[in-house]
Amino acid sequence: MIAIGIDLGGTNIKGALVKQGEGILEQLSIPTEADQGRDHVLDRVATLVHELSQKTDLDVQAVGIGVPGMVNRAGDVVSYPPNFPGWKEEPVPALLEERVHLPCFMGNDANLAALGCARFGVGLGYDDFIMITLGTGVGGGIIMDRHLYVGPHGSAAELGHIIINYHGPLSNSNTRGGIEAYLGQRFLSRFAADLIRQHPENPLQKYAPNDFEGLDPLALYEEAVRGNVLAIDILKQSGEKLGYAIVNYIHVLDIRTIIVSGGVARAGDYLLDPARDTARKYLMPPFRDGFEILYEPLSNEAAMLGAASLAMESCD
């Protein structure tokens, strides 16, 4: 079975031709041009679907699309996706079906990344896991008994908005002291900047001397590998915060396999080892049995693979 998986981002639309049980055959990316409005964006998605369809002789049977923002339980409406000016409650699959004449299905992008990880990534072989996507924001997805858990209203796994300190900073959402306010890329970069400015001799200065907002966690990782104690400490403090959030997910769900992906996760074990140590310390002892944090190297591909999986499984 062949389906097309779309990852609709505020900057780029990414699409992949996906074969069930095999993976990505072809992929393409085009700018979203979100400022030109909903219909223009959906026309561009349709163009991408047509281009991908022409790359195979096999029949494309369905299209899945991952979108930022909240998707209802039926999967037919997305509400106010961030960075899409003018979008309200939009029936994306219906609007897309008019354009591509194929069955279309929709899910939240972070949720679908978890599904992609379950079907094609390190989640293969796990019946249950929690996926945390550490990117610009912090999102997540929950796989229960090999299925995506979306909750009674379709909005489950807003894992970035788990409060670990009610005195803590506000994030984009109005949650206070949520893990996104520590580990979202911009927040992490700002935290790093505050520390880097206190160390004028530190080699980290060379990454954007006037503005650390764009500091890439990969830079922190590379400096950490070189033994830069400040970089190691920034990642350690951030990893500890992640550890507290993980304690919360596990104490609610009793799902002990945690899979981490996304740009910030590229800091690797400099981030994840402190998360492991902190979670192990504060988990109730029985929950430590079987607890593990894995890294998912699929990044953008995960959401496309998950979107295609949603489409294929909805058609089955």
Add this chain to the structure above:
Amino acid sequence: MIAIGIDLGGTNIKGALVKQGEGILEQLSIPTEADQGRDHVLDRVATLVHELSQKTDLDVQAVGIGVPGMVNRAGDVVSYPPNFPGWKEEPVPALLEERVHLPCFMGNDANLAALGCARFGVGLGYDDFIMITLGTGVGGGIIMDRHLYVGPHGSAAELGHIIINYHGPLSNSNTRGGIEAYLGQRFLSRFAADLIRQHPENPLQKYAPNDFEGLDPLALYEEAVRGNVLAIDILKQSGEKLGYAIVNYIHVLDIRTIIVSGGVARAGDYLLDPARDTARKYLMPPFRDGFEILYEPLSNEAAMLGAASLAMESCD
């Protein structure tokens, strides 16, 4: 269908004869005598089952038992229940079946209270809800699609051990800043005591002038009803903490009906209104739609009803 539901506590064993679709026909309570060891306790449970069986002419078809501590997913072993000296990993249903010659089933007591609430309490009519039991400790249960969610290892919904402040106090478990460390009865009483000692003229002084550890939340409630500003403030601050924990449950599960029970919950809306206000403030806006906190007046009965429901549904 008739089953017996047992609530095995560290102090008392409570049992009820329960009729499916109707409720409790008869109930009894005897001291646990936990200090005399496992076999003695199970003999006493068996005695209670026999006494209850004799109170009906109908056939008792099964026994359900709610126990404190972690129960495995299969429901056949409880691990190290607190306040039961000498208990390790104990196959309670098998040991009980030898004594009562009826099919026996086991679950965690707080989990089963949620099931009892779903079948016989305010949870009737809700497909999904989260139940929080505010007693000596803080426990919980999750009902998903009308079924108890126990998680892949059987230990889900340790809702008292959700961190809301990683700088916060330690509780009985080794979790730091978990909601139990604020709202568990002993912790709440201690917090109240620290404030009451600063107000020597306050009428709350009369509740145990030398030791507030046993201060009953009902006393705080009664003083609050009389307009005692200190009592109102203690309950408000505690309710706000509960609100943060509720934000976390909802952001993970997208289950928006919260049901609260247990001794501390008897403080009623003096506790629950601040919880509602705080949760509403820090929930992401879409999650506020349909959000509600209900009070379950069934207290000890909930766990017995849930234990009997487990038994009846396992036999079906």
